[in-house]
Amino acid sequence: MTNNITGAKALIESLKKENVEVIFGYPGGAMLPIYDELYDADIRHILVRHEQAAAHAADGYARATGKTGVCFATSGPGGTNLVTGIATAYMDSVPIVAVTGQVPRSLLGVDAFQEADITGITMPITKHNYLIKKAEEIPRVVKEAFYIASTGRPGPVLIDIPKDVTTDLLDFNYPEEINLRSYKPVAAVNIEQLKQAASLIKASEKPVIYAGGGIIISHAAEELLQFAELIAAPVTATLMGKGAFPDTHPLSVGMPGMHGTKYANYAIQESDLIIAVGARFDDRVTGKIESFAPSAKIIHIDIDPAEIRKNVRVDVPVVGDAKTVLTKLTALIKQHQPKTSRWLGRVNKWKKEFPLHYKKNDMIKPQYVVESIYELYPDAIIVTEVGQNQMWAEQYFKYTKPRTFISSGGLGTMGYGFPAAIGAKVGRPDATVIDIAGDGSFQMNSQEIATAVQSEIPVVVAILNNGYLGMVHQWQELFFEERYSSTVIEESVDFVKLAEAYNAVGLRAVKPEDVKPILKEAVESGKPTIIDFIIDKTENVFPMVPAGAAINEIIDLE
Amino acid sequence: MRHTIAALVENRPGVLTKVSGLFSRRRFNIESLAVGVTERPDVSRITIVVAGDDTVLEQVLKQLNKLIDIIHVTKLSPKNSVSRELALIKVGVDSATRSEVMQIVDVFRAKIIDVAADSLIVEVTGDRSKITAMEHLLSQFGIKELVRTGDIALHRSSTTAEDIANQGEVN
Incomplete structure (x- = not known):
């Protein structure tokens, strides 16, 4: 416990407790006390030239390291400039904590200079947000913000702090534990559903693993590799799932969907079982939803129950963390003789027949x-x-x-x-x-x-x-x-x-x-x-599924 | 299809906005929404009636559950719950029609809570269909103003907000 420190100091101390090593930000009037504390603090601050970049940089930092990214902006336009970056992180489930300055409490709601209702504005694009009303709340809110941002399905959390709160004094005591009765990020995996999934997988002759960003978030790449090799299924990784499964692996079929490979899309359309892991059946993946994977049963593994049955029918839902679920599934299926050799032959034939290709000339392609x-x-x-x-x-x-x-x-x-x-x-x-x-x-x-x-x-x-x-x-x-x-x-x-x-x-x-x-x-x-x-300006991206078409109606160069 | 959803939420500023914002953003149709504090001052109860099929209902429940300030969400089935709505109806009357209106009010076990020379305010409580029937009957006299609270509902079992809130803390 440290007695009588300012809200600004408490914020910086709380960030240190969360092992924050770098902040991307841009100062402003409402952030003056916080930046004054930052001046001597042992945290690196990267001064950006536009707040949007602060949010994107925090996001890029988070995606590259797996840690939670932090960005700062001042009240009003500072906060509104963060919005695109926060929305980007929200859509891709990236853990960032954004701290915004706010006008003093006495001026809240009177359209004061550089006032914007940033908690109202960011409500639909944050996992959660806070407007701090008392300096004593700072340690608890920072603790909760990092916990919420980084657990379960990660996402951005915004903390809005009125300027006078940052100069108020408090006795600083960083909480050891989180007490959030309304937030339970990880549910226990339902064993019955796992068994159902396992029996579908064992029976499948044409399975496809559809791997998304959830694999990366959950550090499950190794588990995915073992699982895919065990059941001998082709793996299509989404844009968010790039790197979750090696593109160089013989079972890899590249990306699905609008600009995916022909062979990934053909495999999905002919498959008898789609095993989706940490992916959300986005419209860029499914194309015309009614025609997506018409002969397949679907196992959907995701940590966010709301993703299940949001876009497609699902035969076996499994709610849980990708790493945990894949480990358990692999254990359940052990000593399995996959029936997929004919299927892999067919997929490999497509791979040879329809590779990604372009034509060279004397210009840079x-x-x-x-x-x-x-x-x-x-x-x-x-x-x-x-x-x-x-x-x-x-x-x-x-x-x-x-x-x-x-x-x-x-x-x-x-x-x-x-x-x-x-x-x-x-x-x-x-x-x-x-x-x-x-x-x-x-x-x-x-x-x-x-x-x-x-x-x-x-x-x-x-x-x-x-x-x-x-x-x-x-x-x-x-x-x-x-x-x-x-x-x-x-x-x-x-x-x-x-x-x-x-x-x-x-x-x-x-x-x-x-x-x-x-x-x-x-x-x-x-x-x-x-x-x-x-570059050669006539070059276009192929193959391509036109908007509203089924993903096997894919057009290619020539 | 109409579904009644009961949500126990943290009694904090902005929570109602988060709930209603979620409904408009995800294009769920709210038929009615009623909110008030429970027996625990830190917990509010929101009763929401939504229109939609089972897929919509499933999404509504799951999306509500994702909001950090929501402690517990459940769908109330008509069988295992009771629901009531209250309406205030200002009816135009004159000396000829006043007693007729009062008779209808009696039959419906409603109450007259304000009397003026040319109007009465009727308070009626009941399920949605009772209120709609009342409204229909009174419309012949001329309804000047009307307000309905929307459904509020409780599960029939003895679970309290206290139990659910405590359960939340344990888990």
Whole structure:
């Protein structure tokens, strides 16, 4: 117990108790007492240039490390600028704690300067949020916030603190235990359901394991590998599940859904049993829901009961943590002779027949850039923006370990990648961190070059520059009679000069043979580096399931 | 299909907003919602009537359960629960119709709680169909204003909010 410390000091002390090593943030009037405490505190603060980037960086840090990310912003616009980042983390179940300053209690509700009802605004995009009314609440609320953010299905928690609360005095006593009668994050696994699941699996001749981000969150990659090998089933990992199962493994069939592989989609459609683990049957995965996996029974394993039967019918629901459930299932099924050899033969035939492919010419192909990154830096952490760049980054790099592919899946937030890469690099300074970007997405948070330079965070941004808002442009080409409404942005910015203006390294590649040397130069520079890859602008993302179609109605190049 | 859901929630500011926000965001249809404190001052009870099929009901229950401030959610079946609604109905009357209205009120075991020269306010308690019947009968005299509380309901067993709240703490 420490007597008579300020609310601001109590906040910092509480964060230390939660082993917070870094905060991404931006100060402001309502945060002055807190930033004053931070000045001498033994916690690193990364000053961003826009609060949205603080939230994304905390998110990228969390995804790269598995720890809870922390961001700070001031009242009013500070908080509202966090909103996109919080929503991104919410959709992808990422644990972050956002602390916002608020106007003093006496001014709450009177439309004071820089007042915004941030708890009201973030209600539908946080797992939980708090408006602190008394300084004494700070330790308990911080303890609860980290617990709620990181347990069960993780998610963002926001704490809003009025300025006068941060200057009030309290006796500081950090609680040892959580007492939340209304929150029980993990239920015991129902053994009857497990047995039912096991018997369906044993009987199945055409199973498919559909693995999502839940595997990564639950640290269950090893358990998934053992389970998949035991039952000899093909594994399709979602965008959020990239790295949960090695892309290099013979049982891997790549990603399902809209820009998934043909063979993953064909396998799902012909399967007699879908085993979904930590995945949520998102519309980008299922395509036309009525036609999804028409002959399959579905086992749905998820920690969040609300995900079960939300989008699809389920034959056997199993509520629980992926790691626990997979361990128990594997034990139940032990000494099983899978009946899947014919099925695997069929899937492998599709794999050979319909591989991911593109045509080379004398221009730089975006796929080639991604392949080159994989060849040179197979252990890199790849972060992406959103759109074509994201899909190419998913398709042409082979992910083999959890937390090496970081991307905004659910919300699809352009501008996510660069600040998330900064967060990832701060959390994993040992790793090579490369943001695979588009020229459109990158411009949504390019101001963060200043953050990377000032805080010496050497991330590499590989811009696949086609001068288009590429994914929308692709849809216009295919479905809107080539009417390119507001998607052409070519020659509007010189990214090399932009990098140099911020004292970062700017490089450009225009020929395929420049790609690898320039990538090496960027990584070896040890400095924040922006590479402008001028790519073949006619290149599109294939294969592709048109909106509203079944996932086997997939179109390909030619 | 109409379902009655009882939720015990932390009696804190903003909880009702979280519940109603969840309903609008997930496009669940609320027919009525009533909220009040229970025998424990730190716990409120929300009774919600929702329209939808069983899939919708399942989602409503699960999504409500995810809200951190919700202690316990349950669906009340008509068999194992009792529910009541209260309505206040201001009916236009004159010397000719006043006694007729009073007779209807008697038959329904309702009460007249305010008398004016040209109107009466009737208080009626009962299940939804009783109130609807009453409203229908009084409409011929001219209803000037009407307010209904929405259903409140309790499970028939002897479980109290205290029990459930304590159970929550143990688990």
